[in-house]
Amino acid sequence: MANTFKLSQESLGSLFAALRKDGRRILAPVAADGRVDLKEVEAPAQVAADYIQSVLSAKEVVFPKVERLLSYTTAPGKVDLKDAEPNAVPTVLFGVRPCEAKGFGALDAVFNWDYRDKFFNARIEKLAVIGVGCTKADESCFCTSVGGGPVDTAGSDILLTPIEGGYLVEVCTEKGAAIQALAPDLFKPGSGVDKAAIAAKVAPAFDQPALTAKLPGLFENGVWADQSLRCIGCGACAFVCPTCVCFDIQEEADPKKGERLRCWDSCGFHMFTLHASGHNPREVQGARWRQRVYHKFSYYPERYDRLGCVGCGKCTRACPVDMNLKEHLIEAAGVTA
Amino acid sequence: MEAVIRRAKELLEKGEVKAVLGYAQGTGGVRRPHFAKRPDQVDKLVLDATCAQNLAVYATKHEVKKLGKVAIVALPGTQRALIQLMAERQIRDGEVAILAVDGAELKELDSAQGLEEHLALKTQALDAKDKAKLAELEAMSTEARWAYWQEELSRCMKCYACRNSCPMCYCEHCTMDCNRPQWVPVASHALGNLEYHMVRTMHLAGRCLECGDCGRACPVGIPVHLLTFSAEETIHELFGQRAGRKAKLDYALSTFKTDDKESFIR
Numbered sequence: 001m002a003n004t005f006k007l008s009q010e011s012l013g014s015l016f017a018a019l020r021k022d023g024r025r026i027l028a029p030v031a032a033d034g035r036v037d038l039k040e041v042e043a044p045a046q047v048a049a050d051y052i053q054s055v056l057s058a059k060e061v062v063f064p065k066v067e068r069l070l071s072y073t074t075a076p077g078k079v080d081l082k083d084a085e086p087n088a089v090p091t092v093l094f095g096v097r098p099c100e101a102k103g104f105g106a107l108d109a110v111f112n113w114d115y116r117d118k119f120f121n122a123r124i125e126k127l128a129v130i131g132v133g134c135t136k137a138d139e140s141c142f143c144t145s146v147g148g149g150p151v152d153t154a155g156s157d158i159l160l161t162p163i164e165g166g167y168l169v170e171v172c173t174e175k176g177a178a179i180q181a182l183a184p185d186l187f188k189p190g191s192g193v194d195k196a197a198i199a200a201k202v203a204p205a206f207d208q209p210a211l212t213a214k215l216p217g218l219f220e221n222g223v224w225a226d227q228s229l230r231c232i233g234c235g236a237c238a239f240v241c242p243t244c245v246c247f248d249i250q251e252e253a254d255p256k257k258g259e260r261l262r263c264w265d266s267c268g269f270h271m272f273t274l275h276a277s278g279h280n281p282r283e284v285q286g287a288r289w290r291q292r293v294y295h296k297f298s299y300y301p302e303r304y305d306r307l308g309c310v311g312c313g314k315c316t317r318a319c320p321v322d323m324n325l326k327e328h329l330i331e332a333a334g335v336t337a
Numbered sequence: 338m339e340a341v342i343r344r345a346k347e348l349l350e351k352g353e354v355k356a357v358l359g360y361a362q363g364t365g366g367v368r369r370p371h372f373a374k375r376p377d378q379v380d381k382l383v384l385d386a387t388c389a390q391n392l393a394v395y396a397t398k399h400e401v402k403k404l405g406k407v408a409i410v411a412l413p414g415t416q417r418a419l420i421q422l423m424a425e426r427q428i429r430d431g432e433v434a435i436l437a438v439d440g441a442e443l444k445e446l447d448s449a450q451g452l453e454e455h456l457a458l459k460t461q462a463l464d465a466k467d468k469a470k471l472a473e474l475e476a477m478s479t480e481a482r483w484a485y486w487q488e489e490l491s492r493c494m495k496c497y498a499c500r501n502s503c504p505m506c507y508c509e510h511c512t513m514d515c516n517r518p519q520w521v522p523v524a525s526h527a528l529g530n531l532e533y534h535m536v537r538t539m540h541l542a543g544r545c546l547e548c549g550d551c552g553r554a555c556p557v558g559i560p561v562h563l564l565t566f567s568a569e570e571t572i573h574e575l576f577g578q579r580a581g582r583k584a585k586l587d588y589a590l591s592t593f594k595t596d597d598k599e600s601f602i603r
Binding site for chain 1: 364
């Protein structure tokens with residue numbers, strides 16, 4: 001499927017220059033105070049040398065934490081309404097991991113479900129993903145349990161796999177081919193690399209299809225309350241997640257003008273599904289935690305025929321109380337209904 | 338540690354508590370909170386220098402209160418939080434069993450009075466690194482300090498890990514969540530972030546236990562604990578008070594005295 005090449009580490013700098021000359025900004029993982037943040041870079045030297053994952057996912061590139069949807073002004077007898085236009089900048093996302101690259105598909109499933117979201121689409125059209133395969137993984141990773149893999153090409157326009165002196169290059173999509181066409185000479189013929197030997201070893205942790213099949217029968221099971229007893233109900237997991245797509249609409253208004261904003265939301269928050277009547281269908285943290293698991297592993301497959309989790313483990317690493325998703329899924333998979 | 342495990346087992350076996358809350362081994366060597374509900378779950382408990390979370394945050398949680406009486410392994414920060422929660426009448430005397438741990442010493446307490454006497458014997462000092470950073474910030478010009486916090490807070494996404502990890506942020510309905518009316522912009526833009534952190538700081542001035550859990554909880558590494566530490570230190574300087582020391586509420590910012598030396602208040 002993919003066209004395979006080799007790219008030397010030195011040539012990567014030339015590729016960055018070619019991308020920038022083409023008017024694209026490059027976002028990449030950058031080391032910052034012991035964390036890894038996604039930031040704009042100019043040269044490969046700025047990219048973090050050694051990282052498993054950035055803390056935040058790249059979803060902010062297409063689904064920012066605050067999006068202005070419209071604004072208005074009012075005068076007696078008159079409302080002047082203005083639709084906001086997305087500010088979509090041509091962007092190359094360099095160095096995200098295959099799990100995260102795959103996450104855009106889960107966002108797409110929602111933002112193009114029964115309505116084409118113009119903000120998401122304007123940005124994703126101008127986004128190209130150069131993923132970098134994983135040669136290392138940690139305890140939080142479980143991509144291989146959710147249909148992914150450390151050197152999986154799905155979601156990347158170009159996937160780089162680190163090899164001696166540079167990268168094995170797989171050009172996976174038309175967007176990837178367009179990048180290659182910017183500097184074709186940098187891409188040398190290359191094949192015969194045993195990707196599996198280079199790839200990080202991520203042992204499958206649980207049988208996802210079996211888990212998905214049994215979840216409807218576990219709805220009233222005590223496992224969710226038990227697992228979530230230590231959850232403090234913040235939104236760290238949802239906000240760092242590459243696939244968490246829930247948002248809240250907020251109005252910021254005074255009598256003469258206002259704005260409608262779309263803000264990230266989290267099912268961990270106690271007001272997440274609070275009704276105007278005062279009734280809350282997910283009144284306790286256990287029900288909210290169950291919602292998180294079910295949304296990703298039951299409702300997503302049912303509704304969009306795909307999973308809402310890519311096994312990146314960002315939620316586990318970000319959680320202040322160490323709610324380990326992989327561990328919790330293994331436990332749920334082992335529960336007898 | 339053996340003493341804690343032994344006592345925890347005893348409490349559960351005798352049915353004196355429904356659960357023991359302590360720390361256990363977590364992902365990649367981190368420590369996580371652990372609820373032992375049965376004696377055989379007690380063996381998972383660990384206690385070492387890497388245990389840091391303030392476990393008092395669970396004392397006001399509905400799901401935990403519903404368990405019945407819980408014993409909490411309480412390091413100094415947790416002890417201060419528990420007495421403050423008692424003083425602020427969020428938990429009753431005797432509602433939780435406190436396994437107060439200071440170094441190798443284990444003491445069992447269950448009342449605010451007991452805690453007050455225990456804490457009176459202890460000194461409280463800021464971590465050297467935090468102290469140095471506070472001094473550095475203090476020495477900055479207002480403009481430089483403003484720029485520092487603008488930069489730090491630009492990473493905030495209002496996940497509220499800082500608020501929810503704080504034992505003193507127990508409000509059932511936080512002002513930050515109100516949208517009818519909005520007191521503070523709910524959105525995580527520059528103004529919304531700034532106002533949130535300012536309100537949090539002011540609400541914890543004189544109530545901050547200086548445990549630093551808010552800063553530890555922040556997934557994007559904003560040192561938000563320095564904001565509340567700074568406010569707490571200011572209160573201490575001006576009024577000689579420290580949160581988490583007294584069984585009876587004595588809170589500088591909400592105490593009314595007819596003989597107050599300030600005339601505007603009378």
